Amino acid sequence: MIEDRLSGTDSSLDISTKENLEKLVSIGEKLLKKLVSRVNLETGLSEPVKNGGTNEEALKRY
Structure with missing residues (x-):
């Protein structure tokens, strides 16, 4: 999370x-x-991760 x-x-x-x-x-x-x-290293822009869900969901999976 950034x-x-x-x-x-x-x-x-x-x-x-x-x-x-x-x-x-x-x-x-x-x-x-x-x-x-995640940050796209080519553009420097933050892009959503496909099927990544929310940060809250990701922390629960972790």
Whole structure:
């Protein structure tokens, strides 16, 4: 799971305010619902994996 659009305090690992932690939980929950994807090395773009399901499903299979 990759979230490459984090910015500001969302991407900081050393801010442990309640607000920031709740925001990170929300980001993580959204990531679980996204389709499994891989980076296409030719284009540099993230592409869904055929029959990969969601990240949540993939973690359960793992």
